[in-house]
Amino acid sequence: MKTSFTINGEVKSIDVDGKTPLLWAIRDDLDLKGTKFGCGKAACGACTIHVDGKQVRSCSFPVKYAEGKNITTIEGLSKGGQLHAVQQAWAEMVVPQCGYCQPGFIMATAALLNQIPKPTDQDIDDNILNVCRCGTYYRMRKAIHRAAEIYASK
Numbered sequence: 001m002k003t004s005f006t007i008n009g010e011v012k013s014i015d016v017d018g019k020t021p022l023l024w025a026i027r028d029d030l031d032l033k034g035t036k037f038g039c040g041k042a043a044c045g046a047c048t049i050h051v052d053g054k055q056v057r058s059c060s061f062p063v064k065y066a067e068g069k070n071i072t073t074i075e076g077l078s079k080g081g082q083l084h085a086v087q088q089a090w091a092e093m094v095v096p097q098c099g100y101c102q103p104g105f106i107m108a109t110a111a112l113l114n115q116i117p118k119p120t121d122q123d124i125d126d127n128i129l130n131v132c133r134c135g136t137y138y139r140m141r142k143a144i145h146r147a148a149e150i151y152a153s154k
Contacts (some may be wrong), residue, residue, distance in 0.1 A: 001015065001016065001017060001018040001063070001064060002014070002015045003015075003016070003018065003025075003063050003064060003066055003067050004067065004068065005066045005067060005068060005069045005070070005071055006069070006070045006071065007026070007030065007032075007071040007072075007073065007076070008032075008071070008072060008073060008075055008076025009076060012030060014029045014030070014063070016029060016063055017063075018062060018063055018064030019062050019063075019064070020062065020063045021040075021058060021059050021060060021061060021062065021063070022049070022056075022058040022061045022062070022063050022065075022066050022071075023035060023037060023047045023058035023059045023061075025063050025066075026049070026058060026071075026073060032073050032075050034073055034074035034075050034103045035047055035048075035049055035058060035073050035074060035103060035104075036100055036101070036103060036104065037059060038059070038100075038101065038104070038131070039059070040059050040060075041059070041060065042057035042059060042060035043131070044101070044104075044130060044131040045057060045101070045104040045105070045108060045129060045130025045131060046100065046101050046103070046104040046130070046131075047059040047104060048103075048104035048105075048107040048108045048111075048130065049071060049072060049073050049074075049107055050071065050072040050107060050110070050111055051066065051069050051070070051071055052069055052070050053070075053072075053111070053114060054111060055107060055108050055111035055112075072107075073103075073107075074103035074106060074107060077106065077107070077110060084106075084110060085110075085113070085147045085148075085150035085151040085154065086106050086109045086110045086113065086143075086144075086147040086151075087106060088147070088150055089143040089144070089146035089147035089149075089150055090102065090106060090143050090147075092143070092146060093139050093142050093143035093146055094139065095136055095139045095140055095143045096136065097132075097134035097135075097136050098133075098134050100133075101130060101131065101132045101133070101134075104130050105128065105130050105132065105140060108127070108128050108129075108130055109128060109140075109143075109144050109147060112124070112127045112128060112144070113147060113148060113151050115127075117148060117151060117152060118148050118152065119144065119145075119148060121141065124141055124144055128140070128144070
């Protein structure tokens with residue numbers, strides 16, 4: 001099945017089975033390796049991307065539903081060499097430990113800030129449901145609040 005969509009600002013067309021998870025099309029067909037495979041059941045969030053600005057777990061999102069959509073992966077989050085506010089805050093707060101889950105957390109946080117520019121701790125708890133096996137949640141919470149400050153100043 002031929003499917004066309006815009007990913008990170010570029011129109012792409014791929015020919016794969018429509019039931020193929022978008023994660024594998026992104027990683028294998030488009031060679032964008034920042035989006036990670038975690039659980040394959042949409043539970044952990046390592047594969048989080050944006051589809052039309054909303055966070056989506058790409059491991060359970062069939063390619064056929066990407067037709068005509070605007071997709072952003074971690075590789076497309078920054079613009080013109082300028083880090084996104086979330087990426088900047090993540091670096092400032094030295095969030096990653098092993099780092100495997102971090103692209104998914106960053107993408108989930110960017111989507112949250114688009115919906116709730118100044119999230120409370122409760123907003124974070126209700127919306128950032130990804131899993132980090134290293135337990136860097138405390139640093140991530142600080143970074144999310146810092147990202148909101150940066151986001152507000154731009």
